[in-house]
Amino acid sequence: MKITKKELEILEILEKDARLTAADLSKMIGEGEEETKAMIQRLEEAKVLVHYTALVDWSKVEARERVTAMIDVKVTPKRGVGFNETAERIYRFKEVSSVYLMSGAYDLSVTVEGQSMNEVARFVSEKLSVLDSVVSTTTHFQLKKYKHDGIIFEEKQSDNRIVVSP
Incomplete structure (x- = not known):
């Protein structure tokens, strides 16, 4: 399936945060809300946009x-x-x-x-x-599990102690 630059932008944005609304997406890509909804629907119907999911630890x-x-x-x-x-x-x-x-x-x-x-x-x-x-x-x-789908599960705690040397 050939997709447009705007549809590619939508896919990249939703891959990072699938909770965004069509209104938020339309502002991010510079399109109208109805046009954005139509692009999302086209991607869903073509099974390019397959599923929306949450990553749970x-x-x-x-x-x-x-x-x-x-x-x-x-x-x-x-x-x-x-x-x-x-x-x-x-x-x-x-x-x-x-x-x-x-x-x-x-x-x-x-x-x-x-x-x-x-x-x-x-x-x-x-x-x-x-x-x-x-x-x-x-x-x-x-x-x-340390990292999954680009998400790090536990950030390393920084050591804020003052270094003391003899």
Whole structure:
């Protein structure tokens, strides 16, 4: 899809802050509010602007303990469909939050969320590894999130003490 400079501006602005209103966006890009709404609608209909989301630091919420794992998956591609059919089967599982086709040592990168490490392990052993085209998996559990989608989760505290030397 070919997009205009103004539509590109809208995408870049919304990627940083999706909570902005059409009125705010129209002022930022120098267009009328109705024209801005029409551009947003066009981007949504073309599935260029796919979803509006909030980034939450769940590690600070005691009531919601979650485990995230990144799984490297080696796959035997199928004639005529390559990796697409296997990727589709994997992303349909409710535990899966993302699937990417990768270059390098493995074929798919799968991100999975669960209530515990055991729940993720059961998913890998009972649902993912048993798929016909899956050759092998390597599971990496996320221990701490420092930065996600360009957002730093914990800024380093500056040391305001006076330096004293002997």
